[in-house]
Amino acid sequence: MGAWYFPGGSVSSSFVSSVLRDGIAILWIDHPPVNAIGADVRAALAEALAGIEHDRALRGVVVAGTGRMFSGGGDLREVGRPDASGTVRMADLARRIETFPKPVVAAVRGKCIGGGTLLSLACHARVGADDALLMLPELNLGLVPGAGGTQRLPRLVGLEAALDMVTRARGVDAAAALAQGLLDEVADDPVAAAVRRASDIASGRLPWRRTAELAVPDGAQADALRARYLDVAEQAFPGREAGPQAVDLILAAAALPFERGCEAERERFAQLAAGPQARALLHLFFAERALAKAADAPDAATRARIARRLRAVGEPVPPYAAWTQAARACLAEGLAPRAEFIDVIAVKDCGFPALSGGPLHHAGPH
Template structure:
């Protein structure tokens, strides 16, 4: 048996545990291992039910996107074949879901006959975010389990939701506390005792009292919200097929939409961005297991446009910020701008009044460097002048606690020279935000010659 799918017997229940780090990406090797384990369980007369699970971190986060465009992507068994194998089996299969259950991973779980999940397990079909639609039956099985309207929202928006939100629907048969695998095994034993046959999602029907009217409303909404994007509308039409067509016909619509999107320039570009973002988080010379410095409180120097935007970043994450300026007038102006930005978000319905006040309450304005003595990270956003930087970092070196990270937002000044103004160059790093810093996702992280790896 493969080492990426562990096979264990618990009485009459076979437990198949996927364990392909980091998030059980459904590449060719894992698909083959799942299929082999299912064959073994189905062939064993002592096994009366099967539990399929992952790790606490992830049941499965979906397809292995690194295999897209390679021979492994189409190598048999493909994901649809594995899902059909599970769904078509004669023995009940229960998915035990913890952590991430996304994309193809959720489609794999939908192919199981029953599902048990932890309340905070994240379920989602995010394919539209990379210019695709679910290609493993998600557009056809999801409306059969949670209804047409919820399925349209899940597939066209791509946002995950906790499993507890689906309690009481056929999507989640039981919400478990504690050990999800033990709960799934207990559920499987109940199915055995009751002689409950497999419940195949493909056999369920989709109904809606005003189906065509709702779909037209959805088309108008998606067209307005997804301007310039083709995937959300393609995904909607695939889900719509579940209402008027047979399961197999709907699957053909899904497949045609998936293949056309896979070849589209929009999806190729979005997949490139996805890979680039993930590659940026991996640093070649940073050993696995390197400890992290905990950031519980942040200091920002400069309350101008950049400093205010950087401050909002941390407020949005719930991290308290000490905002330092040299003059009260500049500090008051900066705080007023931050509040005004949040008020504009509130007027657009993106923020509630209580959220605005909660975030503003996290700011402490100050004119004194001494108030930065207990921050874990301080970022300067002052003028791009080396003499000014020298004054700032010499002062921070004397003021900040040991182990505090001293960061510069400089876009071009020499970071090693800035670090030399301190007696702790290992704690100095460049964090170059792009304006407006509270909106732009890009952050340039610049290491100096002496920057410590845990910084």
């Protein structure tokens, strides 16, 4: 990793840097362009915390993101893959932050998506800028929030607000987050405000709030909310297995101890990540971004030609054999250089079911 820390000094790596202010270590996630919290960033944060923990000159920690956003999320390339030896998992980092003996405050500017939000939920407080936008969009990819997110979020904002945020995969702006309790403060300079808040917690002027120890404020409403949000999830993401799973996990926060809820979350996440829906949606996620950036991507006229060839076989109906044959013909003729490009065109331009990942992904192997 190459991170280093010295008491009273600073921490630095390729992914995290710090400055010290008023006895508070400000850890900057520095991983352009979106501060993705992948394995290297998690390891750097864990190493920084290890050094800070035993430095008596430091009374607390602020975690912030460089550039225009806190974090665009975790590294989706890790989903469904076994962890390498020594990997710091997001769940372990979140628990490390939550149980840290010095206050840790998140300073959120701009977008805070997926893994960024999961990390912030584990902090002892959260301060946002006016442009802060927090989001848990995992249902878009056929997944549920992990790293304890389904258990921490309802403890902070209540079941109904947590269900609404997750089942719609909709961002929560600074004003709404403050009203719900997802943010503790909104400030023009969230880092300076987070430093003050960390100092106030350390000195006892503000109380410690470890999210896992909080009670779910509207837990008695669980039964009444279930049917409504199962319907919301189905309308927002028709046919996706992750919707009902997310609803049940969030409601479980009102009935189960934190660790048992996290165990259930880990099991559901692993099952979904290995399942065909998440694999198909992740395939399309990466393929669409590659298509947008590739120098050899089909131009508009060629893309339209591919779409016409695919539509000519009729409506996409399982087992999709005719669509697969037409897609393979387009690939063989060189209309697109990669199979995944044709999958994106089939889904985005022709209405092929996204949950099947496109005709060539569906035909496998994958």
